[in-house]
Each structure stands twice: as structure tokens, then as C-alpha cells.
Amino acid sequence: MDTRRIFSPATVANVSCGFDAIAFALEALGDEMTFRKNESGEVRITRIEGAELPLEVDKNAAGVVAQRMLTAANASFGVDIEIQKKYKPGSGLGSSAASSAGAAFAVNQMLGEPYEPTQLVKFSMLGEEAACGSQIADNVAGAIFGGFVLVRSYHPLELVSIPTPSELFAVVVHPQIEVKTEDARRVLPKQIPVKHAVAQWANVGGLISGLYSGDYDLIGRSLVDVVAEPFRKEFIPHFDLVKEQAIASGALGAGISGSGPSIFALVKGRSQAEKVAKAMEAVYLENPVDHKIYISKIANRGVRII
Numbered sequence: 001m002d003t004r005r006i007f008s009p010a011t012v013a014n015v016s017c018g019f020d021a022i023a024f025a026l027e028a029l030g031d032e033m034t035f036r037k038n039e040s041g042e043v044r045i046t047r048i049e050g051a052e053l054p055l056e057v058d059k060n061a062a063g064v065v066a067q068r069m070l071t072a073a074n075a076s077f078g079v080d081i082e083i084q085k086k087y088k089p090g091s092g093l094g095s096s097a098a099s100s101a102g103a104a105f106a107v108n109q110m111l112g113e114p115y116e117p118t119q120l121v122k123f124s125m126l127g128e129e130a131a132c133g134s135q136i137a138d139n140v141a142g143a144i145f146g147g148f149v150l151v152r153s154y155h156p157l158e159l160v161s162i163p164t165p166s167e168l169f170a171v172v173v174h175p176q177i178e179v180k181t182e183d184a185r186r187v188l189p190k191q192i193p194v195k196h197a198v199a200q201w202a203n204v205g206g207l208i209s210g211l212y213s214g215d216y217d218l219i220g221r222s223l224v225d226v227v228a229e230p231f232r233k234e235f236i237p238h239f240d241l242v243k244e245q246a247i248a249s250g251a252l253g254a255g256i257s258g259s260g261p262s263i264f265a266l267v268k269g270r271s272q273a274e275k276v277a278k279a280m281e282a283v284y285l286e287n288p289v290d291h292k293i294y295i296s297k298i299a300n301r302g303v304r305i306i
């Protein structure tokens with residue numbers, strides 16, 4: 001088969017306490033991409049819908065990943081790539097990661113699946129570097145593996161899938177402004193006080209324990225971020241109010257999705273998630289901010305053929 005059409009999920013990275021180390025994939029949102037083998041031996045981005053992104057292969061996250069994989073495998077064919085973006089880049093929902101992971105998955109299939117998922121994440125990290133200047137693993141790991149993923153180590157890369165309690169839902173509000181990941185990383189302190197580090201790793205332990213045991217309240221209490229959120233929330237209109245309203249209306253907890261500006265909340269049960277979504281959205285209706293809102297299950301799988 002010379003064509004692959006795939007869905008690559010949007011992802012929520014950091015999950016408050018796990019900066020650069022935890023992410024989960026969304027079931028209800030992601031990009032669609034089509035890959036076709038070509039005889040030219042080259043990677044070509046033939047079409048991008050839904051966003052203004054570079055068509056030059058070496059500047060496009062999917063292009064960079066596909067090129068590196070074909071070169072590494074000494075492939076005799078090239079690939080044409082079509083990308084349908086379903087949400088804007090600079091959203092904090094792993095837009096470049098969805099493209100990178102989608103390319104890694106599809107090209108691996110075309111090569112006869114020589115690479116393991118962790119190797120696909122490594123290739124995808126090259127796409128992240130092209131898009132935002134850093135080889136960050138969290139979003140791409142979420143997109144490749146699905147569910148919750150922990151980046152236990154970067155060198156060597158070690159990824160751990162974490163179970164998702166069955167009634168866990170995510171609500172995501174995406175104010176329609178762009179925050180570049182580079183900018184959101186630049187405002188972070190180079191060093192943090194030990195007491196903040198203690199709070200952060202204790203919450204990571206709490207979150208992982210809560211996910212394993214299905215202790216929803218523990219999950220909620222662990223969604224605390226003293227490392228990035230205090231510095232990044234300034235980029236996000238009415239962040240404190242949206243978060244407050246999410247929790248007041250029954251969310252387990254809420255925080256910045258990845259590097260923002262999207263705000264996520266975790267909620268137990270769909271009907272509660274609908275209430276939380278209404279309360280979060282009300283803030284942007286009362287203080288007009290153009291936005292999109294999503295209610296989603298946590299995806300139990302990553303990139304997939306459609």
C-alpha cells in the first residue's frame with residue numbers, strides 16, 4: 001500500500017506538575033494527514049490546510065521527521081505529505097507534535113515498521129526542534145503512545161505509559177491567540193528554590209499514584225504547578241478566573257495546557273465535564289475572548305490509521 005491516511009491526536013503536556021515530563025492525548029481533537037510514496041526520492045509537503053505553516057521540508061516539523069527517517073533507513077522512495085490542521089499552531093495543544101508524530105508513524109509504516117515507538121518519539125523530537133527550538137519529548141510521546149505518558153528520562157529516552165481512570169475527561173478552552181513555545185520557555189526561571197522542587201515532585205508522585213489507583217481527588221489535588229504556571233499565566237487572558245471557575249464548577253483541577261494559551265481541566269464523568277466547560281466558557285463570553293472549547297475523553301491510543 002502506497003498511501004497512508006492518519007489521525008494524530010492533540011496533546012496536553014505538563015499536566016500542571018510535570019513540566020516537560022508528562023502528557024496525555026485527547027480523543028476528540030487532532031490533525032489528519034495523508035502520506036503518499038513518490039518515485040522522486042524526495043520529501044514534499046504538497047498541501048497544508050487550516051494553518052499557515054512552511055511548505056519547505058527543512059522548516060516543517062513533519063517534513064523534517066520524514067526526511068530524517070528516510071535518510072536513516074536509506075529508503076529508495078520519497079514521500080508526499082498533505083496536512084489538515086484542525087486547530088491552530090501556538091495553541092499549547094501539541095500542534096507541531098501532532099505533525100511530527102504523524103509523520104514518524106506513517107513513514108515507519110511505509111518502511112515496513114523497523115522502528116519501535118520510543119524510536120518514533122526520538123525522530124518526532126527532531127520535528128519539535130524544527131518547530132520550537134527544543135527537543136521536547138512530552139507532547140510527541142503523548143501523540144505516539146496515547147493515554148498518559150511519563151518521560152522518565154531524556155538521556156537515554158525512557159517513556160512510561162500510565163493508566164487512565166475510565167471516567168476521566170478533559171475540558172480544554174483555547175483562546176484564539178498564539179503563544180510561541182520559545183517565548184513561553186524564555187520567561188521560565190533558570191533555577192527554582194528547593195521548596196518549589198519539593199512541591200513539584202511530590203505532586204508528580206501524587207498524580208501518578210492517583211492515575212494508577214483511580215483516586216480522582218488525589219489527581220485533582222496534585223494538579224499544582226509552582227514552576228511554570230506563575231510565569232506563563234500572564235500570556236493567557238483571564239487565566240486565574242477560568243481556572244477558578246473550572247474548579248468551582250466541579251473540575252478536579254485545572255492548569256495551562258503545555259506552553260499555553262489553552263487551559264485544561266480534568267473532570268470525573270461526562271455530565272460534570274459539560275458543566276465545567278460551560279463555566280470556563282462563561283468567562284470568555286462575559287469578558288469577550290474569541291475561543292474554542294473541547295470536551296474529550298483521554299485517547300487510549302496514539303496516532304492511528306483512518
Ligand code: HSE
Nearest residue numbers: 013020138181258259
Ligand atoms: N513541555 C513543553 C513546555 C511543552 O511546556 O514548554 C510545549 O508545548
